[in-house]
Amino acid sequence: MTAPVVPLGAESAPAATRKGPRLGRARYFVRRLAFYLVAAWIAITLNFLLPRLMPGDPASVLIAQMQGRTALSGDMIASIYRLFGNPSEPLWDQYLTYLGQVFRLDFGLSVAFYPTPVWEVISAALPWTIGLVGVVAVVSFLFGTAGGILAGGRAGSKLDSVATPGAMFMTALPTFWIALLFVLVLGFQLAWLPTGGAYDPDLEPGLSGAFLGSVVTHAILPALTIAMGWAATWYIGMRNMMITTVSEDYVLLARAKGLSKGTVLFRYAARNAMLPSVAGFAVNLGNVVGGQLLVEAVYAYPGVGYLLFQSVASVDYPLMQALFLMVSLSVLAANFLADSVYGLIDPRARETGS
Template sequence: MRYLLRQLGLYVLAAWASLTLNFIVPRLAPGDPASAMFARYKGQLQPEALAALREAFGFTGGPLHEQYAAYLAHLFRGDLGVSVAYFPAKVTDVLAMGLGWTALLTGSSVVVAFALGSLLGVVAAWRRGSAFDATLPPLLVFLGAFPYFWLAMMLLYGFGFTLDALPLRHAYEDTLAPSLSFAFVASVAEHLLLPATSIVLASVGGWMLSMRSSMIGVLAEDYVTMAHAKGLSPLRIMFHYAARNALLPNVTGFGMALGFVLGGSLLTEIVFSYPGQGYLLVQAVRSQDYPLMQGIFLTITMAVLAANFLVDVLYVWLDPRTRGR
């Protein structure tokens, strides 16, 4: 428990550092977002409106430490300012649009790829040298060697365009209003299938390989020999004794991947016009939408930190050796 508290403290420190960086970096870049926006509206904006905008962004024009204080104060009130690209929507509202879809798409793909890859890795190591082990890992690594957006385009072309079996774009049928009805959920699932599959296909081979190699190491351990000698069933030895130990090093990788979930799979979202974070980020960059960019980077950073903490918790749960430290 003390270990977890100490870790938590470390993450709070890291969060503060990243918030501060998030404040400094845009101010090092040339140009001023409020002026850029002013230019975008070609002088239609009143000077008063421009001043209000500046204040909302934290570009109050005062000394840097005052700007910093204002920035932090806004942040803690959950006020990330107003988006330029989606003016006059608040950044938090814009983020809320994309966040859920990205969490759904990337989150489900990462979890499925990790679970499936690990399971395949366990079986491949268990049947080392079999036909299964000789064909599947090379095949999946071959697939994983393609850029993931290329796989996405191939799937889109094959299943979406040529076969017309699955939808080409967006997260749900635009004739449906978002609700918890069966038709809507089914539509979301249908739209999710292709982009999620493309991400899973691109990453499952890596998970399989790393699980396979750590599993092969574990299978040579004395406690596995011992489990055989105990006359336990092969399934119990495979999962309870071998896989549980082999999983430990891979949990770290899983946490990293989970942390980058909110970063989105930028190009996948673009290929499928999926309305997630990655898509928003591109919009933000195109229109020099600093507040939105800041908001997106902030959520990504927080997600990475939260995922790291989650891994720490998971480790304590999975590996008794980390307890009581």
């Protein structure tokens, strides 16, 4: 039985038109999701194989190194053997056991915080990093991008002449140097703000006004240290993109039509110039989970970055392995988010994406 003939221009044509882009987006997201799932599996597998590629028995080597620094209990030694392999077990059995541990978030016991499980140690530090670095990432992106739009849309203006050299100067300063300068001047000489920790240790954690005020006060210096460099970076990138975009033909055509300066600046120029910044911001979110190691170490802020510093200093291999895996997976998740956002904004990405 033959299908009925639908006249050209009937309702099926708009439906097919709507259906095409939806299918294209679906295929694009499925391809990207499959790619990143494979990449995540490779990251997990490498995290399993690298310690076991060490010469000899890696678990015994690690136990010997740790025993030279701290006393290891039987539970801790058993935890190390589960994580880094027992030479008496086949590699495939170790791999299956390791995959089960990863999906259960069972990374053994921490050496530096014994007998606390590794995941509990990370769970205690993760909210501090997300609360500090995550908020700073969003705020610095908004301010830096807005400033770059205004300066790049009016290149040579007073704002551009003052803000651009200042932003370039800020990007050249090492983050740890800014942190040490703030500690010296604002912390010790002027005594305006606390220089370490996340809150006053004399306060009991809770939702009280005193505790929340202490958390905000302790976060000011680390937040300023991170935000200054990040906002300057977003500003310079957006400004350069705007300078290139305002000379494009479609922007010049919009001006020739007599549209207002604000409409041309934001609806035509900024909308297209923001594509790389939006994608870059999504990728930058993956670095939030890893924290800011140098900044958190200078301020002794109890986030993931400072936790990584402590794990290296105490040779806490189970904690280090879990942190490295968590950072790797978070970066992959952020890249998938960036690809997804870019695919929604720019249809050309869906055509060329693989």
